[in-house]
Amino acid sequence: MDSWDPGYHGKKNRRNLIVGLSALSSRPFANGSNPKGEAPYDLLQLCVGTHCLLMELYSYCPLPRALRDFLYDNKTVVAGVGIEKISKKLEKDRKEDGLIIRKRVELREEAEKMFPGNKLEKCSLEELAMVVLRGEVNFVKPKKMKWHEAHETGKFCSSLSKEMIKCASVEAFLACRMGSNLLK
Template structure:
């Protein structure tokens, strides 16, 4: 994920069976991560996210990621949806959920929100093909807009290179082994939670820096 322990994860006791909380520390910045399949927990995350953003002048940028289990084949639908705004991330276990709350559907379709990610060409389709038929209002692939300091396009660059060139962090990798793991399991592993969080968080940061709402 990153060299020299610059990215770490710790669990927190919640006293609830509806969700789990983690703190992922990304180069000194703590990120709160909610992992859940519970619709009410998702709605609460959405409400708080909208509330905390209400006084900001710029439109909301939402780092977005999707995962599915590779061994189910190329037609596998989305099993998890990852969202990040600021230092608050949500990992919604779609595969384990009995429904998608209306608050999340409205959030994903809100034209004032800008959803961004990296190497996400299949994500919209995977979400729509899920059991819950999840739609999302546009989804930008930041590779198409990111540039190195010398003006070189990063369209074909890895996530690690894009993060290094745009944000200045070295060694931030999205491990293939984790990406290809089982994302439909009831209890996601800490390595999965950390990678999903980092993917969504760096997408948020890059999208904000690029003023993605203007792209």
């Protein structure tokens, strides 16, 4: 097994499964229904091992039950940078779906335990990955991108460029890999 293998993910007797999670919001939120002006997340990024899922989040489409059950499962450990904020916002955005992310791990806190003396509480995903993965990071830096440029036409999936897909996948992949390294 690879040193960061998230483990067996069969149904019976599986140990905790590390899932890297991130989410993005790109649309302006101008209808005034949110006093803070925060747009709901519209792209969910998940990674298990080397498998990434990028999922569009529409307010009018319920989340699949399998995804809700997966994130609620007590053997699913969801890891990320800023995971509390992301999880709470996702749960609020998807309240009507009953989304609850049960087990979440803040990667910055875990990294500070493993690397005492480093001030990691405010670092970015990329900076944290450089410390945790000891420089073995090839982070895709996005140029100015509009994730939902074609959202109005309903052709979002076909409008994602290779660069957008890489950027979104890498965020979730790094969270998964760091979680696997920090929680082994």
